[in-house]
Amino acid sequence: MRNLLKNRELLLGLIIVGMILGFSTRADNFASPGNLANIFNDTSILIILALGQMVVVLTKSIDLSVAANLAFTGMAVAMLDAAYPGLPLALLVVLAIGIGAMLGAINGLLVWILQIPPIVVTLGTLTIYRGMTFVLSGGAWVNAHQMQPDFLGIPRMLVLGLPILSWVAIVVVILVGFILTRTPFGRSTYAAGGNPVAAAYAGIDVGRARFLAFVLSGALAGLSGYLWVSRYAVAYVDIAIGFELDSVAANVIGGVSIAGGIGTVIGTVLGALFLGVIKNALPVIGISPFAQMAISGIVIVLAVVFNARAERRKGRIILRDRAPASEVSA
């Protein structure tokens, strides 16, 4: 099984490399280190969001509110920055993570305490958080000239050749990787998603694992909120609308099972980079940017087909194996 997963990530990595090489035949500098760093930087926010989403999906849940959380948090810190220019950036970042974590905790509590299906909870909070963004801002925009220079500038600062935004993504990748593989909480997310009943018998509080996963996802969405507003130098109600689907897509492409319990950090990062490369390549190869939505749709569907095939090879109950045969005769 581990081999299979490794193969899958290797395969996805090779596909991405192949795509980059293919695109560079159309545009000479596509594969240049500078452009690759650019693509990585462009994809950083998606990577961060997708990793939060991944932890939630591992526990057999889904968080559709990440983009709305991002919009609300981004708006909140942008407004704070515009209204109180004296606030230190570190405080704003901590606030962004805190507000995000709080919104995530609301999702988590509804899932944990009331045991409402996560898809329903987050479909609801998706509209609520987006609506709250409107109420908070009154529909107004926060523009670049209202934001402080360090608010906008620090994520762009180059350290060792990469912008700080990219470094933040790298730190998050390492952090989530560490949490998932080296902490009791991380292992419990796999157990909670892989087999909730067995996990409960093993003394793992499945509900608590889900709650913490939602808090982590919310915190990362909050961090992304600041990063997004800073990167695009504008905050308005509709920022990142529909981006929750990209975060799910990155996971599905990266081999994370939507049924929970299966997935790796590397896979998700590669899934996000796959989308990032396509997004950056479309203008290069002369395809209308309007095609991007359809392409990610096709990629998601294909990835789901591929995942299902990969997961099906695992051990199965004989009775279930026979079941489809009996159905054909029915």
Place this chain on the structure above:
Amino acid sequence: MSIRKMEPREKRVIPDRLGTPLRRLLGSWEVLLFGVAVLIFIANSLASPYFLDAWNLSDATFNFTEKAMIAFAMALLIIAGEIDLSVAAIIALASTAMGYAVQMGVGTPGLVAIGLATGLACGAFNGFLVAVLRLPSIVVTIGTMSLFRGISYIVLGDQAFGKYPADFAYFGQGYVFWVFSFEFVLFLAVALVFGILLHRTNFGRHVYVIGNNPLAARFSGIPVERVKFILFLLTGLMSGIAAVCLTSRLGSTRPSIAQGWELEVVTMVVLGGVSILGGAGTIVGVVIAAFVMGLVTFGLGLLNVPGIVMSIFIGLLLIVTIALPIIARRVRDASKA
């Protein structure tokens, strides 16, 4: 059983109104909801002097008729344990197809046929992926949602289709009798058809059995995958019909048409008492839920509440209506203990 059927196992953890005292609650859910509808109606007529007017109320029905027609098919799908998040994207694609046909000089009957056929084709595609390839419907329809709407964006970009023939306007703007619009009459007819289909036919019983226990359904000789395929076809068809009505009402097509409707349709279904885990729910509940949502949005609209703030109410409505029975059950269990 290629789809990992973890849901039934969780159903044991989350008893979903299946016990005897809960069944009574289910029996009264529609009644409770009806009471809510009446309260909202009274509140609305007190809050705005323009509410109690036959033509205003008739206009209010446009808030929910198109969504409700999809919600009936979606209710069956959710009862059977699946979901279709691509319905709004199907509307966009069907509407785009009709708009494209208008440019080719197709007349009204042809347009309707194209709209319905596009809906059916999209439904068949979803059904193929879920029922034949046995993929989880949540992810599949998230994928087809961006695929279908994405095709609209490729065709239209930032443009719009218009210039629909004059008689095409009847479906969204015509009136059958006095204040009763074509859409409203169609909505009632569709409700009746789905009510009979779900509650009075073998097919309807199969839908419940599949939602409660797919494995048992299979061993009882129910063609599970075929039923699911038909349900996706139905949902696609209803989305096609909604596309005809909406396009006719708006008189133009943009790729962002019906954006976010999948959420409102699912909310309507769940508000109507259909269990999101499958296996339980009625068409009557969905009908009342449609009225409740239509009245809420129309009433808030009369009070000049912006659409995005209304969506907060819809989101809260969704969570609260699911949470309340659970909390009520907890309180009752606690008082018993």
